[in-house]
Amino acid sequence: MTELPPIVREVKLLGYDSGELKAEHFAVVQAAATAPGPGQVLVRNRWFRVSISTRLMAEAGAEAVQGIPFPPLKPGDTLADGAIGQVLQAGPGVDLAVGSLVMHPLGWRDHALVNADQCTLIDTPQIDPAAWLGHGWTAYAALVKGVQVRPGDTVLVTSGAGAIGCMAGQIARLLGASRVIGTTSSQAKARWMQTELGYDAVVTRDAGPVREQLAQVAPQGIDVIVDMVGGEQLAAALEVARHGARCVLLGAVSAELNPHSATLKAPVELDTFQLILRGVTLRGFSADEEAPELFDAWIRQLANWQGEGGLHIAHTLVKGLDQAPLALQEACAGRLKGLVLVELE
Ligand SMILES: NC(=O)c1ccc[n+]([C@@H]2O[C@H](COP(=O)([O-])OP(=O)(O)OC[C@H]3O[C@@H](n4cnc5c(N)ncnc54)[C@H](OP(=O)(O)O)[C@@H]3O)[C@@H](O)[C@H]2O)c1
Incomplete structure (x- = not known):
């Protein structure tokens, strides 16, 4: 011993x-x-x-x-x-x-x-x-069980450079998304996300209202939202959500990393009439609670994707x-x- x-x-x-x-x-x-x-x-x-x-x-x-x-x-x-x-x-x-x-x-x-x-x-x-x-499996579980990404979808990942977000953007693409958009804080991180993680477009918190930026980079609207931020970003994403859009809520860093005090309260004002009219689905999702069985599948899938050179942790x-x-x-x-x-x- x-x-x-x-x-x-x-x-x-x-x-x-x-x-x-x-x-x-x-x-x-x-x-x-x-x-x-x-x-x-x-x-x-x-x-x-x-x-x-x-x-x-x-x-x-x-x-x-x-x-x-x-x-x-x-x-x-x-x-x-x-x-x-x-x-x-x-x-x-x-x-x-x-x-x-x-x-x-x-x-x-x-x-x-x-x-x-x-x-x-x-x-x-x-x-x-x-x-x-890593949180690749959280992103994987959210994208195969929390919402199902379909070929041709436009996907938005908030906090797209974060621990979950950096994987969610890439996995969404591998699952068939045709356009992947992320959010971040600065132009420097946005450039890194486009170069290293393959995002098609990135909107930043330092470049004006998120709603206006999203309307520019996703003029046809968004099909899938993977939200780690809450607050203004979630509200803006839902405003440009297309008919039948699906949104998986994983976290709310705007509350968790509030500069004054970390909080688990993340209230946001939504136009629910619009969500009804457009048939938008919102689902809160915990990978630990709802998809522990997917961890082994994730490790196997990751090896395949890495072998094909398609995924960067x-x-x-x-x-x-x-x-x-x-x-x-x-x-x-x-x-x-x-x-x-x-x-x-
Ligand atoms: N549901 C689940 O299964 C599950 C599992 C694990 C974690 N989570 C939760 O998911 C969320 C994301 O976790 P993570 O580990 O991937 O965190 P993360 O996204 O890596 O969080 C850190 C990033 O948040 C961004 N940020 C900081 N302050 C912000 C603000 N005021 N508004 C918007 N963005 C801000 C910054 O990125 P930028 O500089 O790029 O903006 C920062 O680098 C957390 O709330 C976490 O608790 C959920």
Whole structure:
């Protein structure tokens, strides 16, 4: 059996009220390693995901929410997010072999003591961590189960450069969309989205009313909306939705990343008469809750698409646990692109 490491390191919340989230709200601390008890494994983490939802859960007074897979954080708590690592030690009653690679929910630490039943065995020698930890499968599930993209559709992806959005635009195209439009904050990100992710057009928050921009880039209207933003962008998208349009609501970053205070309230004014007259469907969708069975199908489909050279998992890779709080700060400030991953030594 591999020996316990002399110390382990993890990232804890020091304290955060609201407003801009900064790296100094967190600290990397050392602790003694603990041997796994019955039903547990000790995992040496190699990669973990950084998610903007951590800000929502770090705010003073945050509460657990059914359907959000992040626990609320109090000062002194260790952060958590999806991770991949190697089993170092297995406790009694565990049938995971030492050395096996597993995915589990306890990132933000170099070693994790995890219940074996929270681990997914990754039974392949060469892996792309972005494929397993990324939100490609959320986008895939939303586009094959939340709404069905049909050949020839015009698809709009809000927050199209984000962790889910950067995959949704590409997947929509692979599923037959003939025109794919994204939204973002700046012209620089828009250029990157068109060059790297294949968007046909991108509208930006710094270029005037979204409704007017959408009318220009989608003069025939939009068939499918994949919405991660809510607010003005959702309202504008529904105004230009065509007859029979389908809209899948995945998130509301305009509320979650509100500069003053992260909130789960994302009210928006919609002309429901118009939605009725045009037969528009709106569906809230959680991939975790509604499509966990699609994860394996996603991994297989991804390999096919990557083999054909048709899909690029856009991500920002940050090296070292010490850099993780800054990565979270930058992700919440909108300065990163795609999925954000931390790689550990
Ligand atoms: N339903 C599900 O199954 C599911 C699963 C996971 C996550 N989610 C939710 O889906 C949403 C997207 O998640 P994600 O991880 O892919 O996040 P994300 O889109 O990567 O979010 C970060 C991006 O949001 C944009 N942004 C920041 N402030 C904004 C504002 N005020 N208005 C509009 N856009 C703003 C910025 O991109 P630009 O600079 O490009 O604008 C920023 O880079 C979140 O609400 C998340 O909780 C849903």
